[in-house]
Amino acid sequence: xxxxxxxxxxxxxxxxxxxxxxxxxxxxxxxxxxxxxxxxxxxxxxxxxxxxxxxxxxxxxxxxxxxxxxxxxxxxxxxxxxxxxxxxxxxxxxxxxxxxxxxxxxxxxxxxxxxxxxxxxxxxxxxxxxxxxxxxxxxxxxxxxxxxxxxxxxxxxxxxxxxxxxxxxxxxxxxxxxxxxxxxxxxxxxxxxxxxxxxxxxxxxxxxxxxxxxxxxxxxxxxxxxxxxxxxxxxxxxxxxxxxxxxxxxxxxxxxxxxxxxxxxxxxxxxxxxxxxxxxxxxxxxxxxxxxxxxxxxxxxxxxxxxxxxxxxxxxxxxxxxxxxxxxxxxxxxxxxxxxxxxxxxxxxxxxxxxxxxxxxxxxxxxxxxxxxxxxxxxxx
Amino acid sequence: xxxxxxxxxxxxxxxxxxxxxxxxxxxxxxxxxxxxxxxxxxxxxxxxxxxxxxxxxxxxxxxxxxxxxxxxxxxxxxxxxxxxxxxxxxxxxxxxxxxxxxxxxxxxxxxxxxxxxxxxxxxxxxxxxxxxxxxxxxxxxxxxxxxxxxxxxxxxxxxxxxxxxxxxxxxxxxxxxxxxxxxxxxxxxxxxxxxxxxxxxxxxxxxxxxxxxxxxxxxxxxxxxxxxxxxxxxxxxxxxxxxxxxxxxxxxxxxxxxxxxxxxxxxxxxxxxxxxxxxxxxxxxxxxxxxxxxxxxxxxxxxxxxxxxxxxxxxxxxxxxxxxxxxxxxxxxxxxxxxxxxxxxxxxxxxxxxxxxxxxxx
Numbered sequence: 041x042x043x044x045x046x047x048x049x050x051x052x053x054x055x056x057x058x059x060x061x062x063x064x065x066x067x068x069x070x071x072x073x074x075x076x077x078x079x080x081x082x083x084x085x086x087x088x089x090x091x092x093x094x095x096x097x098x099x100x101x102x103x104x105x106x107x108x109x110x111x112x113x114x115x116x117x118x119x120x121x122x123x124x125x126x127x128x129x130x131x132x133x134x135x136x137x138x139x140x141x142x143x144x145x146x147x148x149x150x151x152x153x154x155x156x157x158x159x160x161x162x163x164x165x166x167x168x169x170x171x172x173x174x175x176x177x178x179x180x181x182x183x184x185x186x187x188x189x190x191x192x193x194x195x196x197x198x199x200x201x202x203x204x205x206x207x208x209x210x211x212x213x214x215x216x217x218x219x220x221x222x223x224x225x226x227x228x229x230x231x232x233x234x235x236x237x238x239x240x241x242x243x244x245x246x247x248x249x250x251x252x253x254x255x256x257x258x259x260x261x262x263x264x265x266x267x268x269x270x271x272x273x274x275x276x277x278x279x280x281x282x283x284x285x286x287x288x289x290x291x292x293x294x295x296x297x298x299x300x301x302x303x304x305x306x307x308x309x310x311x312x313x314x315x316x317x318x319x320x321x322x323x324x325x326x327x328x329x330x331x332x333x334x335x336x337x338x339x340x341x342x343x344x345x346x347x348x349x350x351x352x353x354x355x356x357x358x359x360x361x362x363x364x365x366x367x368x369x370x371x372x373x374x375x376x377x378x379x380x381x382x383x384x385x386x387x388x389x390x391x392x393x394x395x396x397x398x399x400x401x402x403x404x405x406x407x408x409x410x411x412x413x414x415x416x417x418x419x420x421x
Numbered sequence: 422x423x424x425x426x427x428x429x430x431x432x433x434x435x436x437x438x439x440x441x442x443x444x445x446x447x448x449x450x451x452x453x454x455x456x457x458x459x460x461x462x463x464x465x466x467x468x469x470x471x472x473x474x475x476x477x478x479x480x481x482x483x484x485x486x487x488x489x490x491x492x493x494x495x496x497x498x499x500x501x502x503x504x505x506x507x508x509x510x511x512x513x514x515x516x517x518x519x520x521x522x523x524x525x526x527x528x529x530x531x532x533x534x535x536x537x538x539x540x541x542x543x544x545x546x547x548x549x550x551x552x553x554x555x556x557x558x559x560x561x562x563x564x565x566x567x568x569x570x571x572x573x574x575x576x577x578x579x580x581x582x583x584x585x586x587x588x589x590x591x592x593x594x595x596x597x598x599x600x601x602x603x604x605x606x607x608x609x610x611x612x613x614x615x616x617x618x619x620x621x622x623x624x625x626x627x628x629x630x631x632x633x634x635x636x637x638x639x640x641x642x643x644x645x646x647x648x649x650x651x652x653x654x655x656x657x658x659x660x661x662x663x664x665x666x667x668x669x670x671x672x673x674x675x676x677x678x679x680x681x682x683x684x685x686x687x688x689x690x691x692x693x694x695x696x697x698x699x700x701x702x703x704x705x706x707x708x709x710x711x712x713x714x715x716x717x718x719x720x721x722x723x724x725x726x727x728x729x730x731x732x733x734x735x736x737x738x739x740x741x742x743x744x745x746x747x748x749x750x751x752x753x754x755x756x757x758x759x760x761x762x763x764x765x766x767x768x769x770x771x772x773x774x775x776x777x778x779x780x781x782x783x
Contacts, residue, residue, distance in 0.1 A: 359625035402623035
């Protein structure tokens with residue numbers, strides 16, 4: 041064995057011994073501390089009754105019967121729901137602002153730059169507090185709610201939005217949607233294969249889309265509307281009907297989406313600018329229309345650059361949603377790592393569960409990223 | 422047959438054809454552009470005017486309380502009254518000169534480093550990295566006969582800057598070590614580095630701070646307590662190091678393998694190659710990423726309020742919940758926002774300048 045190999049083995053052995061010693065030290069300390077404080081350990085607390093209220097939950101929550109495990113799931117679903125809404129809004133807003141900067145209009149570009157600089161240079165916690173305290177708490181009272189089309193209402197208690205309820209045509213709509221989508225997909229794949237194999241062009245995509253629309257419209261005409269919208273109505277001291285979102289949720293939604301959109305706008309702008317001009321010119325000289333150049337040449341290449349950092353922005357949204365703890369939005373950190381920990385004192389178990397949740401999300405996102413990167417990687421000779 | 426006519430030499434069309442031309446090119450290309458220009462200019466004017474109206478034109482600047490203030494405009498006496506707290510937290514007034522000395526020294530060092538053609542830059546940089554932490558401990562914490570000021574009394578911008586400065590100066594070397602560890606050929610070292618980096622990067626900063634503030638005391642021997650500020654610093658530094666490691670790794674990957682091979686053929690040892698050849702190039706390439714991380718750390722310091730420290734954001738929150746002043750939230754947030762904006766913007770400008778200074782090649 042060479043000298044270098046021996047040295048490497050010795051170093052690794054030393055690192056392992058150090059880590060094991062450190063672990064032993066920490067674990068014995070923890071055991072002693074827990075014994076001295078009279079704290080139990082283990083996950084039995086998950087089946088105990090929680091006994092506190094949660095102001096907002098996606099899944100059903102009843103304080104008289106709910107266990108701590110239920111609290112964990114309420115927190116997780118609240119985190120995921122908020123993240124999902126923010127991801128959708130931030131992507132739309134960010135893409136629009138990113139593209140607006142590329143139109144070659146100076147004043148518009150300056151306005152977009154100002155937006156990006158402001159949102160990126162101010163801590164997100166400050167922005168969230170601003171939205172919660174300065175905007176949503178300053179909303180008018182019930183009687184003077186701000187309303188949009190008499191269907192959306194915003195007041196100091198939160199946001200009331202219309203919500204779809206099942207109607208006689210709901211089942212027919214789902215069937216038509218699935219059958220239509222499958223037909224569309226199969227037809228367009230068939231047309232593409234036919235063109236690749238024989239060179240004959242068949243408008244499979246257009247026919248498929250026609251069938252898709254026709255099926256949904258037909259289902260609507262025959263079986264009735266897919267859903268009816270339940271609109272919130274002011275009755276007595278509150279709005280009835282529709283869906284209700286508390287001000288904490290609205291503040292998190294606005295703050296996080298607007299903050300993240302600034303980062304996404306930069307990604308979109310950078311991604312599009314990075315596709316070389318030669319690609320555009322080459323595609324145009326082949327006789328492709330502007331729209332096709334964008335759809336078939338520019339966007340696919342820009343996406344390859346945009347998607348990896350974009351997914352890590354999405355992960356950031358999930359992580360930043362934990363800031364809900366500062367304005368009392370009941371996300372997983374706020375209700376589980378906060379309230380449940382205070383009540384049960386099982387710090388190690390609770391922090392471990394919280395971290396396991398975030399690790400799972402991040403793992404799922406990186407699996408997707410690897411799959412995507414492999415799919416779009418440049419095929420080199 | 423057509424005859425060739427020789428024409429006079431002409432000047433190249435001008436790149437710059439006056440204000441009118443510039444205006445037409447940028448603002449009035451097509452009806453759509455006219456619409457966009459007019460729309461965005463009026464939007465900008467509206468926003469800037471409403472903001473200035475609130476901040477300046479209608480605002481109240483004098484008075485001891487809020488009796489002169491209108492609820493529709495800014496009330497700056499609130500900021501005057503609380504200014505000391507926003508800057509120094511609850512640090513005793515008669516001892517604040519100590520903070521000022523450190524602040525002036527740090528500021529002078531930074532200005533010195535940014536100047537061109539001045540001597541002793543190396544020593545000034547060394548002073549920032551080694552001297553300033555010593556000064557913080559001796560002067561702000563209090564040693565050698567100076568009154569001891571417990572960290573529970575630290576606060577405001579002082580605390581924000583202390584935390585940010587510590588995390589920034591510790592996370593770069595730690596992150597570099599982690600990045601080197603991740604690329605190490607020793608499986609034990611690389612697996613440990615990868616798991617640490619990926620674990621930390623997967624979870625939000627709040628959980629890391631919770632861990633440092635709640636779990637750390639459990640894992641230490643009985644009776645041993647760690648200062649709350651120190652716990653926050655440990656949590657934040659570990660958190661940022663993982664991100665810094667990824668930035669530096671990007672730089673390391675950008676160094677062509679020919680560099681290592683050339684150095685090897687000159688007979689350099691592994692550590693010489695890493696320290697003298699690979700790292701300088703890798704760090705230069707990671708300057709933009711490092712700057713972004715510094716800005717992120719500075720903004721992330723606000724999260725220490727969830728474990729009960731009163732940094733700038735925390736002292737603003739404390740001041741607006743004071744019952745002697747009502748409805749001062751916007752004033753407080755605008756003031757804090759302006760400070761954060763100023764610092765972050767300066768950092769990104771300085772970062773860009775350093776990047777230009779170190780740019781080599783074409």
